[in-house]
Amino acid sequence: MRPRIIFGRFLLRLGKFIQSLSVMVMRPDDLIEHMRNSYAEPKNVEVWSKNSLVDSGLHEDETIVLKKIPLKKGRLLLLGIGGGREAIPLGKMGFDITGVDFAPDLVKSAIQNTAQKGINIEGIIQNITELNVSENTYDIAWLSAGMYSCIPTRKKRIKMVKRVNASLKQDGYFACQYLWTPRHMFSLKVEFARKAFAFLTLGNMSYEKGDVMWDDSHFVHLFRSEEEIRSEFEEGGFEVVHIDFPEGEVRRWAVLRKPVPNTRKN
Numbered sequence: 423m424r425p426r427i428i429f430g431r432f433l434l435r436l437g438k439f440i441q442s443l444s445v446m447v448m449r450p451d452d453l454i455e456h457m458r459n460s461y462a463e464p465k466n467v468e469v470w471s472k473n474s475l476v477d478s479g480l481h482e483d484e485t486i487v488l489k490k491i492p493l494k495k496g497r498l499l500l501l502g503i504g505g506g507r508e509a510i511p512l513g514k515m516g517f518d519i520t521g522v523d524f525a526p527d528l529v530k531s532a533i534q535n536t537a538q539k540g541i542n543i544e545g546i547i548q549n550i551t552e553l554n555v556s557e558n559t560y561d562i563a564w565l566s567a568g569m570y571s572c573i574p575t576r577k578k579r580i581k582m583v584k585r586v587n588a589s590l591k592q593d594g595y596f597a598c599q600y601l602w603t604p605r606h607m608f609s610l611k612v613e614f615a616r617k618a619f620a621f622l623t624l625g626n627m628s629y630e631k632g633d634v635m636w637d638d639s640h641f642v643h644l645f646r647s648e649e650e651i652r653s654e655f656e657e658g659g660f661e662v663v664h665i666d667f668p669e670g671e672v673r674r675w676a677v678l679r680k681p682v683p684n685t686r687k688n
């Protein structure tokens with residue numbers, strides 16, 4: 423191969439590596455703030471609020487997962503409501519929706535879009551990692567779009583799971599989507615270089631294997647074993663009713679139940 427092609431390829435790989443270091447420089451709260459700023463940008467508000475998306479209804483996997491929950495009505499806490507795509511069909515089914523989102527214009531847009539279809543929802547502007555809603559109130563909590571993986575650190579994820587748990591009534595359900603890869607993302611050498619970079623920049627010392635920038639605006643933690651994801655849900659106080667690992671799919675669902683006292687397995 424010609425030396426200039428080899429050099430060009432090296433630069434492309436170097437560029438990708440340098441980009442990947444953004445996750446090592448930003449600490450967990452910076453990563454969340456970075457995502458909030460991106461979603462709040464007018465162009466992204468438009469993406470998640472446009473009619474073609476909002477009117478597209480539930481995705482096939484969402485319909486399947488909903489059928490695994492034995493509740494057909496009640497109060498539903500929709501985490502990361504966006505422009506209201508899921509709120510419309512769920513509201514039409516008879517659920518009473520409270521939508522949470524950290525992008526104020528998306529909350530506004532979800533309220534407007536659902537109102538146009540005759541559905542009244544409650545909108546709350548809040549970061550779901552600091553979820554603060556009424557306790558023992560909701561029958562179902564819903565988190566789609568792989569958003570569980572967008573929460574940096576096991577500690578923050580478990581804290582959120584505990585808060586979701588507290589918001590649910592006994593025997594309430596949490597449908598939660600996360601991202602998965604069985605692959606090892608980086609070699610030991612690259613992993614070491616990334617950690618050294620975090621150390622030298624006083625950056626993200628909470629980095630966990632599987633943490634990557636998905637695109638310019640999204641942090642994601644890719645789960646790599648069933649045990650890893652199950653243990654977070656169980657530590658958060660839930661019983662895992664269903665968890666799926668379809669071949670080749672990156673997005674996966676878990677259906678969790680808040681156990682009634684005395685029935686929880688230890």
Ligand SMILES: C[S@@+](CC[C@H](N)C(=O)[O-])C[C@H]1O[C@@H](n2cnc3c(N)ncnc32)[C@H](O)[C@@H]1O
Nearest residue numbers: 461502503504507523524525548549550551567
């Ligand atoms: C990928 S979009 C999905 C929107 C909607 N659920 C849908 O599928 O159409 C993710 C949504 O979650 C919100 N979001 C992301 N992280 C959040 C956080 N930490 N707290 C609150 N909202 C968050 C974003 O503002 C955005 O509206």
